[in-house]
Amino acid sequence: MAQMTMAKALNEGLRRAMENNPKVLLMGEDIGKLGGVFRVTDGLQKDFGEDRVIDSPLAESGIVGTAVGMAIRGYRPVCEIQFDGFVYPAFDQIVSQVAKLHSRSDGVYTMGLVIRLPYGGQIGAIEHHSESPEGYFAHTAGLRVVSPTTPNDAYWMIQQAISHDDPIIFCEPKCRYWEKGDVDLDHPPRGLFEANVAREGRDVTVVTYGPSVRTALRAADAAAAEGRSVEVIDARSIAPLDFGVMVTSVQKTGRLVVVAEAPANASVSAEIAARLAEDCFYSLSAPPLRVTGYHTPYPPSRIEEEYLPSVDRILDAIDRVIGFES
Amino acid sequence: MAQMTMAKALNEGLRRAMENNPKVLLMGEDIGKLGGVFRVTDGLQKDFGEDRVIDSPLAESGIVGTAVGMAIRGYRPVCEIQFDGFVYPAFDQIVSQVAKLHSRSDGVYTMGLVIRLPYGGQIGAIEHHSESPEGYFAHTAGLRVVSPTTPNDAYWMIQQAISHDDPIIFCEPKCRYWEKGDVDLDHPPRGLFEANVAREGRDVTVVTYGPSVRTALRAADAAAAEGRSVEVIDARSIAPLDFGVMVTSVQKTGRLVVVAEAPANASVSAEIAARLAEDCFYSLSAPPLRVTGYHTPYPPSRIEEEYLPSVDRILDAIDRVIGFES
Amino acid sequence: MAIGFELKGESMSEIPLVQLLTPEGERVSHPDYDTSLGRDDIFAMWRDMTIIRRLCNEATSLQRQGQLALWAPLQGQEAAQIGAGRALAPNDFTFPSYREHGIAWCRGIPPENWLRMFRGVHHGGWDPQKYRHSVPTIVIGNQALNAVGYAMGVQRDGAEEATMVFFGDGATSEGDVNEAFVWAGSFDAPVVFFVQNNQWAISEPTIRQTKIPLYRRAEGFGFPGIRVDGNDVLAVYEVTRRALAHAREGGGPTLIEAFTYRMGAHTTSDDPTRYRIDAEVEAWKHRDPVERVKAYLVRQHQVPAASFDDVTEEANTLAAKLRDDVLSMPNPEPLSIFEHAYADVHPLIEEGKRDMVELGIAGGGH
Amino acid sequence: MAIGFELKGESMSEIPLVQLLTPEGERVSHPDYDTSLGRDDIFAMWRDMTIIRRLCNEATSLQRQGQLALWAPLQGQEAAQIGAGRALAPNDFTFPSYREHGIAWCRGIPPENWLRMFRGVHHGGWDPQKYRHSVPTIVIGNQALNAVGYAMGVQRDGAEEATMVFFGDGATSEGDVNEAFVWAGSFDAPVVFFVQNNQWAISEPTIRQTKIPLYRRAEGFGFPGIRVDGNDVLAVYEVTRRALAHAREGGGPTLIEAFTYRMGAHTTSDDPTRYRIDAEVEAWKHRDPVERVKAYLVRQHQVPAASFDDVTEEANTLAAKLRDDVLSMPNPEPLSIFEHAYADVHPLIEEGKRDMVELGIAGGGH
Ligand SMILES: Cc1ncc(C[n+]2csc(CCOP(=O)(O)OP(=O)(O)O)c2C)c(N)n1
Ligand SMILES: Cc1ncc(C[n+]2csc(CCOP(=O)(O)OP(=O)(O)O)c2C)c(N)n1
Ligand SMILES: [Mg+2]
Numbered sequence A, B: 001m002a003q004m005t006m007a008k009a010l011n012e013g014l015r016r017a018m019e020n021n022p023k024v025l026l027m028g029e030d031i032g033k034l035g036g037v038f039r040v041t042d043g044l045q046k047d048f049g050e051d052r053v054i055d056s057p058l059a060e061s062g063i064v065g066t067a068v069g070m071a072i073r074g075y076r077p078v079c080e081i082q083f084d085g086f087v088y089p090a091f092d093q094i095v096s097q098v099a100k101l102h103s104r105s106d107g108v109y110t111m112g113l114v115i116r117l118p119y120g121g122q123i124g125a126i127e128h129h130s131e132s133p134e135g136y137f138a139h140t141a142g143l144r145v146v147s148p149t150t151p152n153d154a155y156w157m158i159q160q161a162i163s164h165d166d167p168i169i170f171c172e173p174k175c176r177y178w179e180k181g182d183v184d185l186d187h188p189p190r191g192l193f194e195a196n197v198a199r200e201g202r203d204v205t206v207v208t209y210g211p212s213v214r215t216a217l218r219a220a221d222a223a224a225a226e227g228r229s230v231e232v233i234d235a236r237s238i239a240p241l242d243f244g245v246m247v248t249s250v251q252k253t254g255r256l257v258v259v260a261e262a263p264a265n266a267s268v269s270a271e272i273a274a275r276l277a278e279d280c281f282y283s284l285s286a287p288p289l290r291v292t293g294y295h296t297p298y299p300p301s302r303i304e305e306e307y308l309p310s311v312d313r314i315l316d317a318i319d320r321v322i323g324f325e326s
Numbered sequence C, D: 001m002a003i004g005f006e007l008k009g010e011s012m013s014e015i016p017l018v019q020l021l022t023p024e025g026e027r028v029s030h031p032d033y034d035t036s037l038g039r040d041d042i043f044a045m046w047r048d049m050t051i052i053r054r055l056c057n058e059a060t061s062l063q064r065q066g067q068l069a070l071w072a073p074l075q076g077q078e079a080a081q082i083g084a085g086r087a088l089a090p091n092d093f094t095f096p097s098y099r100e101h102g103i104a105w106c107r108g109i110p111p112e113n114w115l116r117m118f119r120g121v122h123h124g125g126w127d128p129q130k131y132r133h134s135v136p137t138i139v140i141g142n143q144a145l146n147a148v149g150y151a152m153g154v155q156r157d158g159a160e161e162a163t164m165v166f167f168g169d170g171a172t173s174e175g176d177v178n179e180a181f182v183w184a185g186s187f188d189a190p191v192v193f194f195v196q197n198n199q200w201a202i203s204e205p206t207i208r209q210t211k212i213p214l215y216r217r218a219e220g221f222g223f224p225g226i227r228v229d230g231n232d233v234l235a236v237y238e239v240t241r242r243a244l245a246h247a248r249e250g251g252g253p254t255l256i257e258a259f260t261y262r263m264g265a266h267t268t269s270d271d272p273t274r275y276r277i278d279a280e281v282e283a284w285k286h287r288d289p290v291e292r293v294k295a296y297l298v299r300q301h302q303v304p305a306a307s308f309d310d311v312t313e314e315a316n317t318l319a320a321k322l323r324d325d326v327l328s329m330p331n332p333e334p335l336s337i338f339e340h341a342y343a344d345v346h347p348l349i350e351e352g353k354r355d356m357v358e359l360g361i362a363g364g365g366h
């Protein structure tokens, strides 16, 4: 067991992956000497050299597009996109090549690349630095999307993602980079695509992931003070979703609140609600509710708190699913 | 009333919009002399000149990115993206500029541009020519997404979209370009963002849009032969969705099947199911089901029929929502 | 050589273009390039060009007969593709777009494999690692970055291999292609960019993409560009060979502009009469890439008519076989939709398969 | 002039660079460019530079004190921005990235408006049509295409206006910037691309983006590029003025590379000691853009010390006002989140507003 921040846990996880497999390469803007703007790659270029930790020119399609070629050549590139809002220039390569080349080549090409994406809000940043693009990738067949929320998950999930043969969008909740936690350096907590019951409860199931998990846990604390027992599920894998864990929970509680920072429309939270409405139709005693960012561009940071799912908004939804009658 | 194909109706709608407003410009690949690969812009360059019907260099970010600048200058650009699968190079401009500049400029910039997107399958095409990217845009706050399914809708909706002040992704179900229908040249059938009950029914509500509307109507015919009365709703506006019409229908039928070509995960069909599960919770006597393309890259055309929502698959879902008991 | 194609401010005749064989089949000298190829080599290239032209025609007629969904003919570009394809070393890796049937031929890929995509039974069609020729890329320009990444992998392996990527004049406007130039320049990647400037991107003339010759694009990214007569197989071969060797030896990237012409339609769906005049096509007929080699072989090397006839015969046989192969090409199994969507198990894939089986769709063709 | 920055195969001294005023403040002649500016004009530019430097410092300290979320300093780039900004005609339209405080100053935008984005109260900060200066663009390179589109609109209006777009050396690697070059070349758009090559894109030196001088990128797209000493306000002014006039007169685009240096951190979040050495920064101090003008004004025009002092005073006053403005800047109303998301009514916006009001969030600040 070691205590470290999530940023450091990712750093250690990357280091271990690079030690274990010489084909693992890192690519991205400012990941070398600077160690990335969040220092997640700190020291790695020094130790593994410029050929394995590649400071790229400033173009995201270039980063992902060349990573695809390296994957074809047998490498395992891990791309860093500096912030969520800068992944869109790479969208075409991700959707048209990364997601489809394994299939187009009849399985000959292994697109085992990882695209690391610091995402989500709550850090008081300027525009384009707080977005939640995971829904775009979850919707894209051929991709997988995961998001750790603790240092331990971060340490293990990055390694699991790198050794996985499918392309993975690795969404890092940047608001949690600096939070410390225990990391078990010997045993992974669970499989990469398994959800985690972050807190057990009886009355309501809150399903969430990434930056909202902390908020949901705080809301569960507050609800407990009012005598309400809230189960919080950290999806961990955003695509595919681990519905087994969620169905079990909703069958128990009969009530569902889905929480995410991304706007609700045609989103991952919509998927969770729709699927559980289908799979738990007779277990649900209230409509599944969603608490998400509003359907607007991410606002200036001085009002991001009002935009994001807050403890209050989650508690309100919990009240509503519990109080639902008519 | 005039009889014409949807392609021709779009052509006439564009012509009328250009006649009514000298600020309307068309931009895209091969839209001039060739008239577009679907001939939707046929003859327009000849009549309106090269300054208003602009054959662009071959780059989609360029098309949309320059259209943004033209909109800032006060023009009303209508961009043609040649096929659905080629919109992704423009994704960044669409998400980061088109969707956000009205807001970023405090409403000073009018982003009244239209991006025409022939989309969907059923035409036996090679890869990237049959995709359904509408979900990406529906998820993006700041955009609107519409899709006509008849020549009359096409004729009117393209004009309504061009005169609307928000950016609109105009999804044209290319499998229906060559189908003829009546066009009322004097009166629009309804508002741009209003759903249409394409067929009335009592037992089940099928909500769909774009290329699947025809399939759903065929399924409704087949179901009628078996004594089942299926209401088919053509959403027309994919974002925002006109839930009023849908809720009324589901309250009547108590059963919902959502049909779309796009894979279900984190999609527009997920949104429809999730929202109606919430808004019609006590009206629903069966779980909302979705019939969509599978969660794979769009397959080679020789097996696209097996991939897409077919009459059989829709009938199966109708059977299931009607037969639902346990 | 004057090609009669006017670029803003400079006529073609002023633009340096490597040519070793005139349209009339005269061997001409060039200050920087000579050819080491003998009669047999040149005859072999004529054979290649003759065969791919014949196969391409067969594909066009298969499309007309409803056996293919689409076909993208290469007529006019045989010398560009055979010259480039024959310059490759076996270990070099190539990234095509969708029209590089001649490269596929040089890489040894069975012709019926090229047609699988156009018949709609597959998005790829061959084993890209086995033939060292990547699957087709339809999204214009994407493969340029993939190729540079591959070349950077080669660099890291310390291997003496070159990577070559093919795209069209239209593609040079895409951001991806220009980013590929940035990367190649920045990392001295062992890659050769081979642009077939066939004068058209569907209906748009090259001048819509650039007002100056395309090969000059490279200068601004810090590596050499060169224009070669794309209808001269000898020149294309020599220019490409040198660029590939340069790449293998660590000299970095080169952009080769093969100045050629798309004699046919963009694809079988296209109607070129809407945007170009017959006279232009006629003018280019006089620069036919296959005829000039034949003229040269006859005049210079006294190759007898029978040798040519044998190849024509061979080409017909191959075309007949191609037709048979296409006609007997089975539709994919419906369940194959799920096969390689992911490398590892995925719940939505399992669900889709179950759905298909339960619905009774899976199991039969259609 | 030797700047001691080695590019592959060519040292800076061999690269043509327009300079009219040496780092020591000596007026030097240039075969193509002269200056018509007199003492008052030049003094006015020194004043501009002094003020924006002072305001920029104030912003940095406001950030340190927690009053701004972030700040992107322009230190070192004053001449590039004032030279360019003062060359503009009132009707020209400009597209900035996020560091063009000097251009905003020249366009008459109140300094507190520049800081709204950095305080986190707005994503824009001013009326872009009123000041003819677009809102900031953070996604690197996007605005280049927007500017070209705007310029094409100007063309269609038959107006004699130029469009100028600003971006950094790093931005030149993005596909969008290169597509903007394609469009500008293809349509002869009346646009001036102004790249401030400040040697760094956060931690990456320019050589990671290109091994040859950036201004040469333009050649390959068919329009002129020129490198100017970006720390020489006279040279920047003249070069920009000519390029803008060229654009207005229908001459098409120009790429101006202002060769300069980012003296400070990339932003207040950055730690440049991780990637660059002090000696480099020291070397550039000797080429300070503000000092050389002062030296020139003193030596050549005998401007008295009091005149300089007056401006320093004025700058301090403006800085104090900026501080006051920032400190009294209110947080936006929560409901403003919904205000301009769409131009027309949208059900999800109405729903969001209702939600916020019901939850009791709307109405108060926080
Ligand atoms: C990103 C993208 N946009 C548009 C298309 C549609 N399209 C297919 S081929 C083509 C023209 C390509 O021209 P060029 O690059 O010159 O190649 P050529 O077909 O002449 O060989 C276009 C526009 C596409 N396939 N991909
Ligand atoms: C598309 C995109 N990718 C990454 C970033 C993060 N980023 C912000 S500034 C910057 C460096 C820009 O360098 P340059 O273009 O030279 O401009 P400078 O900051 O030096 O003025 C980066 C990588 C971004 N804003 N947008
Ligand atoms: Mg071409």
Ligand SMILES: [Mg+2]
Pocket (backbone or CB within 6 Å): D168, D169, D170, D196, D197, D198, D199, D200, D201, D202
């Ligand atoms: Mg810079």
